Amino acid sequence: MAVVIDKSLCVGCGTCVGTCPNGALDLQDGAAVVNDNCINCGMCIDACPVSAISAPEEEIKASDEWSGIWVFCQQTDAQLLPVSYELVGKGRQLADSCGQKLTAVVFGYNVWGLDSLIKAGADTVLYAEDRALSLAFEIPYASLMCRLIKEKKPAVVLYGATPFGRTMAPMVAASLRTGLTADCTVLDIDPETGLLRQTRPAFGGNLMATIVCADTRPQMATVRPGVFTAPAPDETRQGSVEWVPWEKAADKGLKLLDFAAGKEGRKLSDFDVVVIAGRGIGQKKNLAVVKELAELLGGDFGVSRPLIDEGWAEYPHQVGQTGCSVAPRLLISLGVSGAIQHLAGISGAQTIIAVNTDPDAPIFGVADYAVVCDCMEFARAMIEELKAEKKTV
Ligand SMILES: Cc1cc2nc3c(=O)[nH]c(=O)nc-3n(C[C@H](O)[C@H](O)[C@H](O)COP(=O)(O)OP(=O)(O)OC[C@H]3O[C@@H](n4cnc5c(N)ncnc54)[C@H](O)[C@@H]3O)c2cc1C
Ligand code: SF4
Ligand code: SF4
Numbered sequence: 001m002a003v004v005i006d007k008s009l010c011v012g013c014g015t016c017v018g019t020c021p022n023g024a025l026d027l028q029d030g031a032a033v034v035n036d037n038c039i040n041c042g043m044c045i046d047a048c049p050v051s052a053i054s055a056p057e058e059e060i061k062a063s064d065e066w067s068g069i070w071v072f073c074q075q076t077d078a079q080l081l082p083v084s085y086e087l088v089g090k091g092r093q094l095a096d097s098c099g100q101k102l103t104a105v106v107f108g109y110n111v112w113g114l115d116s117l118i119k120a121g122a123d124t125v126l127y128a129e130d131r132a133l134s135l136a137f138e139i140p141y142a143s144l145m146c147r148l149i150k151e152k153k154p155a156v157v158l159y160g161a162t163p164f165g166r167t168m169a170p171m172v173a174a175s176l177r178t179g180l181t182a183d184c185t186v187l188d189i190d191p192e193t194g195l196l197r198q199t200r201p202a203f204g205g206n207l208m209a210t211i212v213c214a215d216t217r218p219q220m221a222t223v224r225p226g227v228f229t230a231p232a233p234d235e236t237r238q239g240s241v242e243w244v245p246w247e248k249a250a251d252k253g254l255k256l257l258d259f260a261a262g263k264e265g266r267k268l269s270d271f272d273v274v275v276i277a278g279r280g281i282g283q284k285k286n287l288a289v290v291k292e293l294a295e296l297l298g299g300d301f302g303v304s305r306p307l308i309d310e311g312w313a314e315y316p317h318q319v320g321q322t323g324c325s326v327a328p329r330l331l332i333s334l335g336v337s338g339a340i341q342h343l344a345g346i347s348g349a350q351t352i353i354a355v356n357t358d359p360d361a362p363i364f365g366v367a368d369y370a371v372v373c374d375c376m377e378f379a380r381a382m383i384e385e386l387k388a389e390k391k392t393v
Contacts, residue, residue: 005053010052020044060218069154071087071105073163083160085116086230087226094187097188100155107128114127124241141168146286149218157220158222159223181198181220190212195219196212196219227327272299273329273330276302306321320345337363338364357373
C-alpha cells in the first residue's frame with residue numbers, strides 16, 4: 001500500500017523524491033506522484049515541508065481469503081541459511097496443525113538447493129531470480145514480498161531474526177499495516193480460533209507473552225536462528241518450484257553497490273557441539289578447561305551472561321535471550337542454573353547433558369541427562385577420557 005499525496009497541498013518542491021530509498025516518487029506536472037515501488041516506509045512523510053504526504057488508512061482485514069503458511073528463506077552467496085530450514089520445519093508443523101499449505105519464499109540468483117526446502121517440509125517454493133537479487137538488499141526484497149503477499153494472501157509469514165530479517169520484516173509489516181512479533185520462541189496455532197500464537201519473552205524476560213494478530217493479515221513473526229531444530233530431510237517428499245517474475249525498480253534513491261563480508265569465522269550457532277560454562281565453574285582460569293573440552297568434541301564454548309559481565313569471555317559467546325541461540329546436536333551445560341533468560345537460547349538443542357551440584361537446579365528441567373556433581377571434575381574427567389580414546393585410535 002503506497003503513501004497518499006494530497007495534490008492540493010503539494011507545491012512540487014521535489015524534496016520527497018530524493019528522500020525515497022526505493023525510487024517510488026517522481027515529479028509530474030509540478031506535483032509528486034507515487035508508484036508501485038512504495039513500501040510505505042514513511043521516510044518521505046516527515047520530509048515533506050507542507051505535510052502533503054500521509055500514510056494510507058487502509059489495513060488488510062482478516063478474512064477466510066488469507067490461507068497458508070509462508071517462510072521467507074534468506075540466502076547469502078546463493079546458499080540458504082540454516083535458519084531457513086529451522087523455520088520450514090516449524091512451518092510444516094503449523095501447516096499440518098491447521099490443514100494448510102507451506103510455502104518457502106526465496107529471492108536470489110542461482111540459489112542452490114531449492115528442492116532441499118521441499119525435503120525439509122515445504123509444499124511449494126516461490127522463487128524470484130535475478131542477478132540484482134543476488135545481493136540481499138532489504139528494500140527490493142521487502143517491495144517484492146509485499147507484492148507477493150498482496151497477490152497470494154498467506155495467513156502467516158515467518159522470517160529468521162537475522163540482521164537482514166530484522167530489517168526486512170518491519171518494512172513489510174509497516175507497508176501492509178499488519179502486526180509483527182519479534183524474536184518468538186514458541187509458535188503454534190490456537191485450535192479454537194485458528195490464530196497464530198506468537199510467544200516471546202517480555203518484561204525483561206520475566207514472563208512469556210503470547211501475542212495474536214487477530215484483525216489484520218498476514219500474521220507475521222521473526223524467530224532467531226537456533227530456536228527451532230531443522231528437520232532431517234525427507235527424500236520422498238514431493239513439491240513444486242514456482243518462478244515469480246521480478247521487475248527491477250528504477251535506479252533512484254538508495255543503491256546497493258557491493259557487499260563486503262565480515263572477517264568473522266564460524267559462529268557459535270554453527271557448531272554441532274556446544275559446551276556452556278556458567279558461574280558454577282568458579283574461576284576464570286577454568287574456562288580454559290571448558291574450551292579444551294569443547295575443542296576435543298569438535299565444538300565451541302558458550303557462557304551464561306554473568307561470565308560476560310565479569311569479562312571472562314567475549315559477547316559472541318553469550319547464550320540466551322540477550323545473547324545468541326544455539327541448536328546443536330549435543331549441548332553440555334556446566335554449572336549453569338537454568339534461568340529462563342538462559343533457557344531461551346538453548347531450546348533448540350537436541351540432547352542436553354547438564355552438570356550441577358544442586359539437584360533442584362532448573363537446568364535439569366530441560367536436560368536429557370542430569371549429572372549432580374562438581375562440573376569441573378566432570379569436565380576434566382571427560383577430557384581425560386577423550387584424550388585416552390584418541391591415543392588408542
Ligand atoms: C533482561 C535479562 C536478560 C538476560 N539475558 C541472559 C542471557 O542472554 N543469557 C544468560 O545466561 N543469562 C541472562 N540473564 C541472566 C539470567 O537471569 C541469570 O542470572 C543467569 O543466566 C545466571 O547465570 P548462571 O546460571 O551461570 O549463574 P547462577 O544463577 O549463579 O548459577 C550458577 C549455578 O552453578 C551451580 N554450581 C555452583 N558450583 C558448582 C560446581 N562446582 N559444579 C556444578 N555446579 C555448580 C549452582 O548450583 C547454580 O545452579 C538475563 C537476565 C535479564 C534480567
Ligand atoms: S517507499 Fe517510503 S519514502 Fe518512498 S514513497 Fe513510499 S513511503 Fe515514501
Ligand atoms: S516534498 Fe511534499 S510538497 Fe515537495 S514534492 Fe514532495 S509531496 Fe510535494
